[in-house]
Amino acid sequence: MPLLSLAIWVPITFGLLVLATGSDRHANLARWLALIGALLGFAVTVPLYTRFDPATAAMQFVELRPWIESFRVNYHLGVDGISVLFILLTAFTTVIVVLAGWRVIERKVAQYFASFLIMSGLMIGVFASLDAVLFYVFWEAMLIPMFIVIGVWGGPRRVYASVKFFLYTLLGSLLMLIAFIYLYQKAGSFDILELHRLPLGYREQILIFLAFFAAFAVKVPMWPVHTWLPDAHVEAPTGGSVVLAAIMLKLGAYGFLRFSLPIAPDASHALAGFMIALSLIAVVYIGLVALVQGDMKKLIAYSSIAHMGFVTLGFFLFNALGVEGALVQMISHGFVSGALFLCVGVMYDRVHSRQIADYGGVVNTMPVFSAFFVLFAMANAGLPATSGFVGEFMVIMASIQVHFWYAFFAATTLIFGAAYTLWMIKRVVFGAVVHEHVAAMKDLSPREFLVLALLAVAVLAMGIYPAPFTEVMHASVEQLLTHVAQSKCGDVCGW
Amino acid sequence: MTVEFALTDLIPALPELALLGAACLILILDLFLADDLRWVTFGLSLLALGLAAALTWGTHDAVPTLAFGNTFVDDSLSDVLKLMIYGSVAAVMIYSRDYVRTRGMYRGEFYVLVLFATLGMMIMVSASHFLTLYLGLELLSLCLYALVALQRDSVVATEAAMKYFVLGALASGLLLFGMSLLYGATGSLELARVAAALPDGAGHDAVLVFGLVFVVAALAFKLGAVPFHMWIPDVYQGAPTAVTLFVASAPKFAAFAFVMRLLVEGLGALVTDWQPMLVLLAVLSIALGNVTAIAQTNIKRMLAYSTISHMGFLLLGFLSGSPTGYGAALFYVSAYVLMSLGGFAMILLLSREVEAEELDDFKGLNQRSPWHAFLMLLLMFSMAGVPPTLGFYAKLSVLQAALEAGFLWLTVFAVLMSVVGAFYYLRVVKLMYFDAPAQPTPPRAGADMHVLVSANGLAVLALGVMPQPLMALCAGTIRQMV
Numbered sequence: 001m002p003l004l005s006l007a008i009w010v011p012i013t014f015g016l017l018v019l020a021t022g023s024d025r026h027a028n029l030a031r032w033l034a035l036i037g038a039l040l041g042f043a044v045t046v047p048l049y050t051r052f053d054p055a056t057a058a059m060q061f062v063e064l065r066p067w068i069e070s071f072r073v074n075y076h077l078g079v080d081g082i083s084v085l086f087i088l089l090t091a092f093t094t095v096i097v098v099l100a101g102w103r104v105i106e107r108k109v110a111q112y113f114a115s116f117l118i119m120s121g122l123m124i125g126v127f128a129s130l131d132a133v134l135f136y137v138f139w140e141a142m143l144i145p146m147f148i149v150i151g152v153w154g155g156p157r158r159v160y161a162s163v164k165f166f167l168y169t170l171l172g173s174l175l176m177l178i179a180f181i182y183l184y185q186k187a188g189s190f191d192i193l194e195l196h197r198l199p200l201g202y203r204e205q206i207l208i209f210l211a212f213f214a215a216f217a218v219k220v221p222m223w224p225v226h227t228w229l230p231d232a233h234v235e236a237p238t239g240g241s242v243v244l245a246a247i248m249l250k251l252g253a254y255g256f257l258r259f260s261l262p263i264a265p266d267a268s269h270a271l272a273g274f275m276i277a278l279s280l281i282a283v284v285y286i287g288l289v290a291l292v293q294g295d296m297k298k299l300i301a302y303s304s305i306a307h308m309g310f311v312t313l314g315f316f317l318f319n320a321l322g323v324e325g326a327l328v329q330m331i332s333h334g335f336v337s338g339a340l341f342l343c344v345g346v347m348y349d350r351v352h353s354r355q356i357a358d359y360g361g362v363v364n365t366m367p368v369f370s371a372f373f374v375l376f377a378m379a380n381a382g383l384p385a386t387s388g389f390v391g392e393f394m395v396i397m398a399s400i401q402v403h404f405w406y407a408f409f410a411a412t413t414l415i416f417g418a419a420y421t422l423w424m425i426k427r428v429v430f431g432a433v434v435h436e437h438v439a440a441m442k443d444l445s446p447r448e449f450l451v452l453a454l455l456a457v458a459v460l461a462m463g464i465y466p467a468p469f470t471e472v473m474h475a476s477v478e479q480l481l482t483h484v485a486q487s488k489c490g491d492v493c494g495w
Numbered sequence: 496m497t498v499e500f501a502l503t504d505l506i507p508a509l510p511e512l513a514l515l516g517a518a519c520l521i522l523i524l525d526l527f528l529a530d531d532l533r534w535v536t537f538g539l540s541l542l543a544l545g546l547a548a549a550l551t552w553g554t555h556d557a558v559p560t561l562a563f564g565n566t567f568v569d570d571s572l573s574d575v576l577k578l579m580i581y582g583s584v585a586a587v588m589i590y591s592r593d594y595v596r597t598r599g600m601y602r603g604e605f606y607v608l609v610l611f612a613t614l615g616m617m618i619m620v621s622a623s624h625f626l627t628l629y630l631g632l633e634l635l636s637l638c639l640y641a642l643v644a645l646q647r648d649s650v651v652a653t654e655a656a657m658k659y660f661v662l663g664a665l666a667s668g669l670l671l672f673g674m675s676l677l678y679g680a681t682g683s684l685e686l687a688r689v690a691a692a693l694p695d696g697a698g699h700d701a702v703l704v705f706g707l708v709f710v711v712a713a714l715a716f717k718l719g720a721v722p723f724h725m726w727i728p729d730v731y732q733g734a735p736t737a738v739t740l741f742v743a744s745a746p747k748f749a750a751f752a753f754v755m756r757l758l759v760e761g762l763g764a765l766v767t768d769w770q771p772m773l774v775l776l777a778v779l780s781i782a783l784g785n786v787t788a789i790a791q792t793n794i795k796r797m798l799a800y801s802t803i804s805h806m807g808f809l810l811l812g813f814l815s816g817s818p819t820g821y822g823a824a825l826f827y828v829s830a831y832v833l834m835s836l837g838g839f840a841m842i843l844l845l846s847r848e849v850e851a852e853e854l855d856d857f858k859g860l861n862q863r864s865p866w867h868a869f870l871m872l873l874l875m876f877s878m879a880g881v882p883p884t885l886g887f888y889a890k891l892s893v894l895q896a897a898l899e900a901g902f903l904w905l906t907v908f909a910v911l912m913s914v915v916g917a918f919y920y921l922r923v924v925k926l927m928y929f930d931a932p933a934q935p936t937p938p939r940a941g942a943d944m945h946v947l948v949s950a951n952g953l954a955v956l957a958l959g960v961m962p963q964p965l966m967a968l969c970a971g972t973i974r975q976m977v
Contacts, residue, residue, distance in 0.1 A: 022865065068888075070966040071895070111865070133891075137882040144876060147921070151929040152861075159929055163921055170881070170917055174910035181895050181906075 003048055004061050004077040004128045007087055008121045011041040011094065015117030018110050027109040031102060034113035038098045041120060042091040052084055054472050057479035059130060059193070060084075068133070073190050076130040081476030082257055082327065083127045085469060086250055089334045090127070092458075093246045094120035097239040099451045100342055104238065104349055105153065112153060115145040116239060123247050127254065132180045132190040136173070139251070143169055146240065146248070153237040161228075161235035168218050168228040176215035176259075179208045183263070196262040196483065202270075202493045209267035212260045219252025222312060223282040226305045233301035234354070238345030241297065245304050245337035250330045253311045257323070257480065261315065265484040266493055268316070275316040280409045282309030287416030291423070296344045296354050299424055300337060303380060306413060307333045313410060314395040317402050318484065323477045324470055325394025331469060332379070332387035332462055339376040339455040343369070346448055347428075350441045356424060361433035365441045370429045372444075372452040377425045379459045381418040387462035504562040507569030510550040510577060511617050517543030518610040525603025533601050537592060540606040541585055544613070548581045557975060565685050566624035571975040572755065573621040575825075575968065576748050580620070583745040583832050584613050589947050590840040591737030593940075597847065598735065600645055608645075609741060612638035616749035622756055625674045625684040632670070632717070635749060636663050639742060643734040655733025662726045666716035673709025676702055677762075686761040693764035704768050710757060711772045717750045718806045721779035731799035736846055739795055740839035743802060744832050751828045754813055759821060760976075766816045773814035774905060780807030781909055785916040794854050797919060798838055801878060804916055805831050811909060812893040815900035822970035823892035829965060830877075830889035830958075837874045837951040841867065844948060845938050857923055859932025867938060868927045870952030877955045879920040880913055884959040888966065 014037025021030045052060060059078030067075040079087065097116050105112045122145070125138035143166055151162035184190050187198045200208070218225045229249075233241050261268050268275075283306050290302035307329065314326025346369060347362070348354055363370040379386035382393075392413065400407035433439050444452070462469060487493060505512065521543065525536045551574055559570035588609065595601045615638060618631030640663065644656035678684055680702045681692035693703070716723040731739050758769055784804025791797035809831070812824030844867065845851035845860075861868035877884035890913065894906050940948070958965055 068963045068966065070963060070970055071891075108861075111861075137887070140882045140887070144872075144881065147924070148928055151925060159925055162929075163918070163925065166921060167914060167917060171911070171914045174914060175907070177891070178894065178898070178903075178906055178910060181891070181898050182903075184895070185899055 002063050002077075003044060004063055004079065004087075004124075006044040007041065007048065007091065008077075008125045008128065010044055010121070011037055011091075011117040011124070012121035014038075014040070015114040015121065018117060019114035021110045024107070024109055027106075030110040030113055031098075034098050034117060035095075037117050038091075038095045038120070041117070042088075042095050045088050045091040045124075048079065048084055049088055049472075052079075052081075052472060054081065055475060057081070057475040062130075067131075071133065071184070071190065072188065073133045074131050075134060076191060077128045077134075078130045079128055081473040082480070083254065085327070085331055085472060086127045086247070086254060087124050089250075089331055090120055090123045090247050093243060093334065093338055096338065096342070096451055096454065097242050099447060100242065100345065101237075101239045102447055104345070108152060112149070112237075112239075115149050116243065119145040119149075119243060123243075123251065126251055130192045132183070132192055132195065134190075135192070136177060136180060140170070140173055142248075146244070149240040150232060150236045154235040154240070156235075157231070158235045161231040164228045165232040168225070172215040172218035172225075175211040179211035182208065192258065195259075198263070198488075200264065200488050202266055202489045205264035205267035205488065206270065209260055209264040209271060212255065212264070216252040216255035216260065217278075219255065220249055220308045220312060221252070221305060222278050222309070223286060223305070224278075226282070226286070229305060230298050230301040233304075233341075234295060234297045238341060238348070241341040241345075242338040245300070245341060246334040249304060249308055250334060253308065253315070253326070253330055256312065256315055261484050262480060264488075266487050266489055268484060269318070272316040272318070276313055276406060279309040279313035279316070280406065282306055283313070283413050284409055284416070287413060287420065290420040291416065293420075294356055296347075296356055296424065296428070297341065298354075299356075299420060300340045300344065300380075303417070303420060304333070304337050306417065307337070307380075310392060310395050310410065310413065313406070314391075314398060317395075317398045317406075318481060319398050319401060320474075320477050320481055321394055321401070322398030323481065324473055325391050325398055327391075327473055327477070328387075328394060328462075328466060328469060329391025332391050332459070335455055335458045335462070336376055336379045336386075336388055339372075339452065339459065340380060342451060342455070343373045343376060346444065346452075347441075351437050356427050358435060359428040359438055360431045360435065361429075361438060362441065363429045364433050365439060366443045368449065369444050369452075372456055373429060374425055375456055376459065377421045379463070381421045382414055385460070385463045387459045387466070389463060390466045500563070504567075506554060507560045507562045508567060508621075509554055510547040511614060511621070513550050514543055514547045514610060514614050514617065517546060518607055518614065521610065522603060522607045525607070528603070533596075533603075536603050536606050537588065540588060540610060543610060544581045544585050544588075547617075548578060551577045551581070561623060565687065566627045567618075567621050568623035569621060571972050572752070575972045576620045576752055577617055579829060579832070580613060580616050580745045580748050583748070583836060584609060584741075586836050586840075586947060586951070587737070587741045587744060589943055590740060590836070590843050593944065594735070594737045594843045594846060598646065600735065600737070605642070605645060605737075608638045608642050612642070612741070613745065616745060616752075619749045619756075620752040622752075623686050623760075625678070625686070625689075625761075628753065628756060629667070629670065629674070631749070632753065633667065635746060636667070639738075639746070642738045642741065643730055645738065646735050649733075649735070651733040652735060655730045659726050659730045662716070666713045666723070669709045669716070670713035673706045673711075673713065676706030676709065680706060686756060689761045690763060693762070703765060707762060707765055707768055708772070710762070711769055711776075714750075714754055714757065715776050717753060718809070719780075719803055720776040720806050720810060721783045721803060724780065724783070724803045727803055728796050728799040731802070732793055732796040732852075736795065736839065736843050736850070736852070740836065740843065743798070743835045743839055747828050747832050747835075751809070751825060755821065758813070770814050770816055773810050774902070777807045777810035777814060778905065778908065780804060780810065781912045782807075785912045785919075788916065788919045791919075792854055793852050794842060794857070794923070795839075795852050797854065798835070801916070801919070802835070804912070805878075808890065808893050808909065811897045811902075811905070815896040815902070817896065817900060818973050819899060819970075820893070820896035822973040823896040825973060826892050826966055826969040827889040829969065830885045833951065833958075834874055834877050834886060834955060837870070837948065837955060838878070840944075840948050840951060841871050841874065844940050844944065847939065854923065854926060855933070857926045858930040860927040862932050863935060864937040866949070870948060871927060872924055873952050873955050875920040875923050877959065879917040881917070882959060883956065885955045885962065885965075887959060888962040892966070
């Protein structure tokens, strides 16, 4: 069975079906159809994990058939230990998003759910593509539904945020496209695995690395090209924020692993200092920025940037612990940030405010919710026994092997992360109830409980027993690092 | 030179002859038709196109056939382009039917002029001689001037027609002057002989280059490339939308043929001379078209500037000076015409009794009619070059060709500018999806229009998912030629 094709096209097909239900008169049909689509979409990704062979670094579940012969582009899909988990994460998040939007969205219901289903298929496509053009098509196409989601169901400044999001990403992506075309001319193929083997001069590698950097750094986002993210997060509806934080940011990081490092290894080594510097700035400076935010969504958005700084830091340490730690951090952050945005969404649905100052003492009226919220906040701060701890610990361990000061600055996140998260928790959840609207808040509905419980289980499971996640990656990460350690330009490396 | 005329010469020209006969017949027949029988004219015009298509298909031969003393050629390129022209002209007729009916243009003149313009394009496409090319061009242009001015009491339309005519006549003058210089330098007006008279590396000969500059200027005018673009915004905005739709679609194929026949077939040896000229035209067109389009509030004018930038991208294909590049350019122009047809058709669809020319008329279209908004969304993203739509592959092809020819910085510049361009296409999507409509009624459309516009929008998506057939067709056509 072409599992990867199913994982991509099942959600997209259901998305189109949902779209076809049309007006809001059939809203319930659209909701149920979307849920079935999301569950089916997740179901077809499960065998990808259960049948995955962790012993090999080769691509698995490969599908290869010609697509655009004129450019020798193939419909080439496959996953390795690096990408397989993200496909599951994407499908899982889609289920969560559909459940979370169940009652909240009342306007243009079909279009809302269709956007998320189609986006889910496209994002899985990005993780599964082994052809650069196919990758690019999925990569760009997912901007369209996200643009619509932010713009139609977003907050007051949604137009600004959606256009900024789209144009920022497009700019970076187009430079990457030029790099792809250049590589195609050298290699005669868009096949990613062939591009990995393509010998390249030093100067070429630097330029290609920078072109990729433009695309991926915007998406991650790395400081200083992160400014679209707080805007997009704040204005997007809850579902949009969840997908953005949980999956879309990971696409950028994934791009570094799949393209930048193996295609331009010498440039990656040469520019590693630069990348680490940017990552550490994100960890320290953005952590401080997060501290002073008065808007919860903005705070979580900045916290996402800081956490993604950890991911890019782990990649450019070039040791297995760092890369695996970064991958674990990506998955953990997918759960945690998604959960935090959902928590803010739950409160927003009741009070229609995201300002920290409008809350206080929520635990008195919503004890169950508060328990979840505090758990996810702890995970965000990197408390041991939650998923957030594992990745951060691994990356800090890896960085101390490379340089003491890297580890020193990276470790500040344990302080800043705890500071901004716990301070937010203190002001929102604890204390006395001062606002009337807080006193009127009702605790979680069964649907909300289900959504948060699913995520809580994931966060705790990953924190207590991370082996099922890490052992999948070992072989692929080792192979990647061996590949990156070999120079492509040899003795003639030089500008 | 004596020209031997043989009856067999007529065979390659059968489509042209048939269309000419049909157009004359319709012209006369229409005089005797009552107003409520005007659909006969409409139907016959479509039939005439169908007949021409059948004949083009029937006389298709992979080997080029020359006729009329080597002034006329029937080859793969001409056949493919003609078939594309018939298709787009037929689409124009169907799209514009309701529009012309409500504005007193539902008369024989409209259809006859369109058919004669089509004939002009066909002659351009099949030209293998400077004069045939010129004749076809003039026939096309004169019909277009008249079409733009068809709404006699519209001041803007008359002004647009006047501008178009004056500038067009100037461009024709430039073209003739350039051709005469080339004739002086090579001793022939026949494209094949001109090409033969130019040895490889004949560049930089003063007279030749002088003639070339004039020819390129005329080409740039017809394409609407900066700095010869002045007529485009005024004509697109001033002309009745049905005519704008026509101007913005089929003639682009003719313009493609014009460049192909003149620069590639005739003056291919001067590639090192015309390449930098095209680079300049492309850079200016892409920059000015994209930047100026942002400031527009009238969607016809906005699409006019977008056309200018698209023509810049088209030139990227040509200036690479390789068969890959020409194939990419043909692919680009086909994609562009398909998108342009769809875009203007959507304006026609919204324009019923009142014009819907302003961007604000698209406000809230998603609430009025989600399906039409979705189609327009596809068209806009395709124009912006976002996958999975056709426009992306068109951009990919020309960028690849330009990069292959070594124009790295030009391609970087082009993609940066297309980010600027994405902004105004996004604005249309924003108006349709994010804003509330001024009036809630869905746009009304006849069944034929509805089906065709849906097919047009979906084709942009379908060809985006499966671009191979069209790409192969374009590349194959060029390969047979060069």
